[in-house]
Amino acid sequence: MKGKKKTMTQNDDEGAPSPSEKLPSPVVSDYDSESDSDYEVAPRNTIGDVPLKWYEDEPHIGYDIKGKKIKKKEKQDKLDSFLANVDDSKNWRKIYDEYNDETIELTKDEIKLVRRLLKNRAPHPDFDPYQDYVDWFKWDDAKHPLSNAPEPKRRFIPSKWEAKKVVKYVRAIRNGYNPFDKPKEEDGPYLLWGDDSGSTEKANYLSYIPAPKQKLPGHDESYNPPLEYIPTQEEINAYQLMFEEDRPKFIPKRFTSMRSIPAYENAMKDCFERCLDLYLCPRVRKKRLNIDPESLKPKLPSRKELKPYPITCYIEYKGHEDAVTSISVEASGQWMASGSSDGTVRIWEVETGRCLKRWEVGEAVNCVAWNPLPDIHILAVCVGQDVLLLNTCLGDEEEQKCIKELLWVDSTIASDDSGNKAPSVSWLKDDKHMGLRLRHFKTVTALEWHRKGDYFSTSFELLIHQLSKKLTQKLPFKLHGLAVRSTFHPSRSIFFVCTKQSVRVYDLLKTKIIKKLDTGLREASSIAVHPGGDNLIVGSKEGKMCWFDMDLSSKPYKIxxxxxxxxxxxxxxRSYPLFASCSDDCTAYVFHGMVYSDLNQNPLIVPLEILRGHTSSNGRGILDCKFHPRQPWLFTAGADKLIKLYCH
Amino acid sequence: MVKHYRPPGKKKEGNAAKFVIRSQALKQLQISLPLFRKLCILKGVTPREPKKKFKGTHQTYYHVKDIAFLHHEPLVEIHRAIRVHERKIKKAEAKKNHERANRLREKTPKPKIDRIIRQRYPRFVDALGELDDCLTMVHLFAALPASESKKIEVESVHKCRRLAHEWQAFISRTHKLRKTFVSVKGIYYQAEVEGQTITWLTPHSLQQVVSDDVDIITMLNFLQLYEPLLSFVNFRLYHSINLKYPPILDPRLESLAADLYALSRYVSGNTRLSVVNSEALQSESEKIETKQNEAETGTEKSELRLAQLQHQLPSNEPGALMHLVEEVTGEDEEDQDTKECKKLFKNMKFFLSREVPRESLLFVIPAFGGIVSWEGQGAPFGESDQSITHQIVDRESQGHRFLSREYIQPQWVYDCVNARIILPTENYLVGRIPPPHLSPFIDYDEEGAYIPDYAKTIKHLQAAARKEVLFLPGVGKEDLEDPQSLLVEGVIDRAEANDAARRKQKMMILEQQYHDDLKKELQGVTHTSAGSKETSTGVVPTGESTTNVQENEDDMGKLMMSRKKRKLLEAMQISNKRKQAQHDLIKQRKKKIEEAQSQRS
Structure with missing residues (x-):
């Protein structure tokens, strides 16, 4: 507005050709662009506001208004210009205008203006920025206010929110917390375990099990292990064939110097796996037994002290043409009877192995049993549904007579009996074998004599026969399950019946059940009573043998x-503290089974010997075993047609 | 506790009442799975194995009491607060209210770990006993590259590095290091602090790769516990030797990445001063003064060396007499091992060349009483020092060789430390392939264990060293106590004696067996002869073979065992067999190698 007209100064740069028109300096023109420009002359160059870099390499600086190229001036020699500058006292107010390629000399006024601008003042010296305000508006005559709104309430009352905030701060300060404070520096470590007296404090949570330490590395993890720890290439290849779990995770390598050890690529993974173990694995205290495995075996008396017992096979009895299913030793121990599935029954002399007698019974023999009395040489044979009582023709004449009396049966009585009782057994005379034949309705698998030699029992269908009266009676008890075997008590009138899962003990005089023994076996196959009568063993088809101490419990004492x-x-x-078992796996075990008369002492069971020698045929091994009545000898009857005698 | 409907009079019983599966636990605690995991890690709650897994075998079971223990934990509350805070920050960020976001970020509540540490480890010994994993992890993170994408922060890496160095400085200063082992996985160290054996693994000082198959968040959770744990442990340890913690380090050495050296200087310098003056404060000021002096003077190197020498020569100091007395009393408390370790590298000066594991050796050598320097800035003495006795070099160099010192490979140091004797250096000279580096953690007493040749040589050397000691006038107590060394005059070592005994036993067993066999045979003969008299047709007398006798006896013993014991016995036999197979394999390989060598020669 009040801008002074600029006076353009003639550029009298020596040596340079002076331009034809007067030109304003760009600085001034920038500043005072809006001033009316009487003297304002358009710049010589017409290229406009483009980067001057574009014309750097050209011979011209631009074009004039007529479109002609404006040539660049000759560049002055540096030395010359310097000398000129030194000579010229006004040189400091000269400015080179690159746009128009000319030098401008500033006037005194212009320099003052520049100085004012540099000091951030108004460019014009006369301008007063702080002059008094003149209120040109006349307020006095105005009829209406500019705004008719009433004054708001907030102008008169203190702020509620501010008050709330203040209260909050006051409270915070009172509580010892200064909200204007910077957050405290993180407190470093301190003496956490200053006094270990707190160690006794009992934690009320569960017991803490510390994590097991990691396994310490062995020689194979060394960077330079002994050569023998490095697997060969073939072994490394063999690892590929293994299961992934079995494959070794770490393959030893050898480096000749420490500088050649590379970074371990699984370092992070190993650490991570350890972390997983630490927080995801249940921790259980396990007792690691660092003992010799042999010490786990129970302390048993030496076998040498428990001699005699059968050790070696002494005699083999050959002659049967099929599996020998059953054997029985005569009470004196001189004779041994055997029944085979080829349908023959043979009697052998024990010590010589001579076959004394042979009967053809036609069918496979299930069981043979000598009468336990030494003067009654009667052999009971179970064949199919029949029981044959055979006279073996041993002994002197008196004995023979007695036997013949026993084996004589009146056929008429027998038929009467069968007429009266339908399900009973018929006692018949067997002429062929000079004996008795008891015809049953079911197959007879096992036969047991009473110790007095008068009674004997047969199973499956449990019957007790009396030889002297030729009587047969059924047991007056209800049986649960099929009777597998039965046996008489060696001294009292007690009868044991072994079913598949349990053993029942009956008193025959009182005709009531005394005890039920729970074997826990799947299928019992045999039973034997200790000569003392209080202990019995039960063998089963799963290969287990249970020893029952009847005074102790109805559960097995030992399995x-x-x-x-x-x-x-x-x-x-019968006399030695021995017992034995035989099985289809072609072995017979001999045990020492000592029963003490002292009730506080448990029976002592020591395995003594495994007797081998039989071979398997048709999946069957040893079918029967019997002890010699006087000697510690064991007879075994095998499915391989042999009978063996094991002696001490 | 969430209440479930249960018919009246019916209570949960047995395992169902004692255990909950993980999802039930989450429901009870009302927290997310990641937070639950974090809590479990921090509090040390692990799943448990109920006798009966009532919800199936694939579930994880926690004890009800454990969950209740987490339920009462203030950490749960703090983490809820943190979550709320994070939501606020997110909101502020979304509204571009960065100032508020920053302020909130600053005020984020931080879980306090010290209480948990105290709870988990009521005694200091407990903490030391479980320090293995902590140290391994901290050392690993100290070697990791910080990366934003993996959420490994620069600060935490630095902190780990510092903590690791502080720990090493303490161990080195108090000579508690016992065993070292350079493996492919890294370097194992074993130290004994307050009766606890602590083993840790440091990775080789090379760039570690963070693979994608690890869950870094889990590891960071562990680190969140381990960092404070180690700092508290360090505090307590430094406190026990009258040092201020955290240590103030020489910034110049620190910038040269010689943290450990700076630390050890601080540690040794300060203990000395504090011992003399018995005033930690004064020592601190003195320390600062010396530091200032150092900064002012241009000849820093000589100054450093002076300081180093000063540590070695206590008699230079004013209260030397009193100090000596104190040192003697102090040494009485130290056990035999520490004394032995302290003296191993006594009067030896080491210089580390390029390309040797500097950090590890700087830790190990002072721990066994040696003086060490290295090539580079800030080292206490240069390569040209005439008093250097050993220079550790890995690569053969063509530079000037001093005749007064031995040029050995770094493995020599580690092997010496493990054997606790100064081994002959011939095998370890530069340019040779060093003898195998053996693990010091193997126990050769186990029966049938394979003993490498070099282990035997070392044992002989040890025995020889012991013998020397034996003949000296001042007989050490430990030698008198060791009857075996007296008996065999220190020449035959224990392993060999064991071997001999075993051989003898075997011979005896064989003999016994032979006699038994003879006897049996005799019996058999008598039987056959007795039987042959009575033989007739169909009788085949046989002398039962006794091949199965041994087997029989084994079976007999097994028969009378309970099922549990029998299974145990079988398992033991299997594992023994496997171990033996492993040893046999190595022996076989050894034989093959020897054969190949003999063929070549």
Missing amino acids: LKCHPKDINNVIFH
Whole structure:
């Protein structure tokens, strides 16, 4: 507005050709652009506001208004210009205008203006920025106010929100917390375990099990292990064939110097896996037994002290043409009878192995049993549904007479009996074998004599026969399950019946059940009573043998799992503390089974010997075993047609 | 506790009442799975194995009491607050209210770990006993590259590095290091602090790769516990030797990445001063003064060396007499091992060349009483120092060789430390392939264990060293106590004696067996002869073979065992067999190698 007209100064740069028109300096023109420009002359160059860099390499600086190129001036020699500058006292107010390629000399006024601008003042010297305000508006005559709104309430009352905030701060300060404070520096470590007296404090949570330490590395993890720890290439290849779990995770390598050890690529992974173990694995205290495995075996008396017992096979009895299913030793121990599935019954002399007698009974023999009395040489044979009582023709004449009397049956009585009782057994005379034949309705698998030699029992269908009266009676008890075997008590009138899962003990005089023994076996196959009468063993088809102490409990005192296959028979020795079991796995075990008269002392069971020698045929091994009545000898009858005698 | 409907009079019983599966636990605690995991890690709650897994075998079971223990934990509350805070920050960010966001960020509540540490480790010994994993992890993170994408922060890496160095400085200063082992996985160290054996693994000082198959968040959770744990442990340890914690380090050495050296200087310098003056404050000021002096003077190197020497020569100091007395009493408390370790590298000066594991050796050598320097800035003495006895070099160099010192490979140091004797250096000279580096953690007493040749040589050397000591007038107590060394005059070592005994036993067993066999045979003969008299047709007398006798006896013993014991026995036999197979394999390989060598020669 009040801008002074600029006076353009003539550029009298020596040596340079002076331009034809007067030009304003760009600085001034920038500043005072709106001033009316009488003297304002358009710049010589017409290229406009483009970067001057574009014309750097050209011979011209631009174009004039007529479109002609404006040539660049000759560049002055540096030395010359310097000398000129030194000579010229006004040189400091000269400015080179690159746009128009000319030098401008500033006037005194212009320099003052520049100075004012540099000091951030108004460019014009006369301008007063703080002059008094003149209120040009006339307020006095105005009829209406500019705004008719009433004054708001907030102008008169203190702010509620501010008050709330203040209260909050006041409270905070009172509580010892200064909200205007910077957050405190993180407090570093301190003496956490200053006094270990707190160690006794009992935590009320569960017991803490510390994590097991990691396994310490062995030689194979060394960077330079002994050569023998490095697997060969073939072994490394073999690792690929292994299961992934079995494959070794770490393959030893050898580096000749420490500088050649590379970074371990699984370092992070190992650490991570350890972390997972630490927080995801249940921790259980396990007792690691750092003992010799041999010490786990129970302390048993030496076998040498427990001699005699059968050790070696002494005699083999050959002659049967099929599996020998059953054997029985005569009470004196001189004779041994055997029944086979080829349908023959043979009697052998024990010590010589001579076959004394042979009967053809036609069918496979299930069981043979000598009468336990030494003067009655009667052999009971179970054949199919029949029981044959044979006179073996041993002994002197008086004995023979007695036997013949026993084996004589009146056929008429027998038929009467059968007429009266339909399900009973018929006692018949067997002329062929000079004996008696008891015809049953079911197959007879096992036969047991009473110790007095008058009674004997047969199973499946449990019957007790009396030889002297030729009587047959059924047991007056209800049986649960099929009777597998039965046996008489060696001294009292007690009868044991072994069913598949339990053993029932009956008193025959009182005709009531005394005890039920729970075997826990799947299928019992045999039973034997200790000559003392209080202990019995039960063999089973799963290869287990249970020893029951009847005074102790109805549960087994000891279960011996010795055979991998079915046990066919178990037997006690009558005088020695021995018992034995035989099984389809072609072995017979001999045990020492000592029963003490002192009730506080448990029976002592020591395994003594495994008797091998039989071979398997048709999946069956040893079918029967019996002890010699006087000697510690064991007879075994095998499915391989042999009978063996094991002696001490 | 969430109440479930249960018919009246019916209570949960047994395992169902004692255990909950993880999802039930989450429901009870009302927290997310990641937070639950974090809490479990921090509080040390692990799943448990109920006798009966009532919800199936694939579930994780926690004890009800454990969950209740987490339920009462203030950390749960703090983490809820943190979540709320994070939501606020997010909101502020979304509204571009950065100032508020920053302020909130500053005020984010931080979980306090010290209480948990105290709870988990009521005694200091407990903490030391479980320090293995902590140290391994901290050392690993100290070597990791910080990366934003993996959420590994620069600060935490630095902190880990510092903590690791502080720990090493303490161990080195108090000579508690016992064993070292350079493996492919890294370097194992074993120290004994307050009766606790602590083993940790440090990775080789090379760039570690953070693979994608690890869940870094889990590891960071562990680190959140381990960092404070180690700092508290360090505090307590430094406190026990009258040092201020955290240590103030020489910034110049720190910038040269010689943290450990700076630390050890601080540690040794300060203990000395504090011992003399018995005033930690004064020592501190003195320390600062010396530091200032150092900064002012241009000849820093000589100054440093002076300081180093000063540590070695206590008699230079004013209260030397009193100090000596104190040192003697102090040494009485130290056990035999520490004394032995302290003296191993006594009067030896080491210089580390390029390309050797500097950090590890700087830690190990002073721990066994040696003086060490290295090539580079800030080292206490240069390569040209005439008093250097050993220079550790890995690569053969063509530079000037001093005749007064031995040029050995770094493995020599580690092997010496493990054997606790100064081994002959011939095998370890530069340019040779060093003898195998053996693990010091193997126990050769186990029966049938394979003993590498070099272990035997070391044992002989040890025995020889012991013998020397034995003949000296001042007989050490430990030698008198060791009857075996007296008996065999220190020449035959224990392993060999064991071997001999075993051989003898075996011979005896064989003999016994032979006699038994003879006897049996005799019996058999008598039987056959007795039987042959009575033989007739169909009788085949046989002398039962006794091949199965041994087997029989084994079976007999097994028969009478209970099923549990029998299974245990079988398991033991299997594992023994496997171990033996492992040893046999190595022996076989050894044989093959020897054969190949003999063929070549």
